[in-house]
Amino acid sequence: MPKRPSVQTTAAPLIPESPTYDKLRDAAAGCRACPLWETATRTVFGEPVGRPHGGPRVMLVGEQPGDQEDREGRPFVGPSGRLLDEALEAAGIDRSQVYVTNTVKHFKWKGEEGGRRLHAKPTTTEIRACLPWLAAELRVFRPDVLVCLGATAAQALLGKDFRVTRQRGEPVDSDWARIVVATVHPSSILRAPDPEARERQLDAFIDDLRAVARLIHGLGASGEGAHASP
Template sequence: MGAERYVPAGADLDELRTAAASCQGCDLHENATQTVFGAGPADARVVIVGEVPGDQEDREGEPFVGPAGRLLDRALAEAGIDRSLVYVTNAVKHFKFVPAERGKRRIHKTPSRTEVVACRPWLDAELDRVGPELVVALGATAAKSLLGQDFRVTKQRGSVLPMPDREERVVATVHPSAVLRANDREAAYQGLLADLTVAAKEMGQRTTRR
């Protein structure tokens, strides 16, 4: 189990995206509509990593195009980060879900540690090709994938931290979907915005192409 054998050595992002479409490194490919690979400029200074594609992302094949993505767009703009200059992806590339008891709705399910580890070669390949100066991890799954299982978003969010075994620095925050689920949505949104502002300041207030 694992994606490593599907990742072509020396491939650019387009070649990686094509190869990922055929990945069977874990069982999630069996029920997902398609692989949802990352998107954005190959020379991005910032890579944003979420957890797993949602229902709308699974159907459209693009990351962060659903409600959480729209909220992320708003927060990035307010923090001074131009999303068009950012590469966005997920720790796991296939939608994990359980069917609703009624109707055709599919309910998101958090990927297991085994599934996150299996998909990590794709994320490493993306980071290798983009070569960002900073990575923003959205939510516990993405943060633990990058910073280790002991990382706690609630305690360590909003700090600039080194990534183990890599040169990139990481700022972790909550996932936009958690903001949408929060009882006090405005307070949760302001927390996300504060963490993204830390990332913007770390990059010199605004992200620009290198």
């Protein structure tokens, strides 16, 4: 009996040798490492907003693209992205020094409401399948500061026992980057029950990003990020 073809369980075999951003983005466009590609419109890869000398100082990592990101093929262009832009500006972080990406590169959804597809949380298997892309992005850009936005990104990179509620805004020792910080995902602020709660949560989020801005300033203009883990 002929052997059944092996099942590809992670994106690791798809990572190009001597990867560059363009090589990674092109390779990820055809990723089939987990079933999410079947219902998503396209791969939504990370995006450097600017091309400053030496690469972005900060990498922001969320959970996965949302409905609008999936349609446009760009990360953080929906409501969460607009709130993130507002918070970055308030915190004094130059958007041109930021790279934005997600732990999972395809949109996972579970039905529609009002013409908008509803987000579904990715599984551990789906996160594990996609993690080689994120590891490769970190190797290419070597940011000074890595910011995990929300529990999915934080636990994918810092371990399943990590709790954003306990350690938000605090620098964490990690091989992924020179400095790693976790905070909430902007989408959690948008889900606040009332305007007052939203304002309080946004202020706390901006405070976390101000701490990141101080860390960048403390590293100096010539600081080099650490190599990411394989």
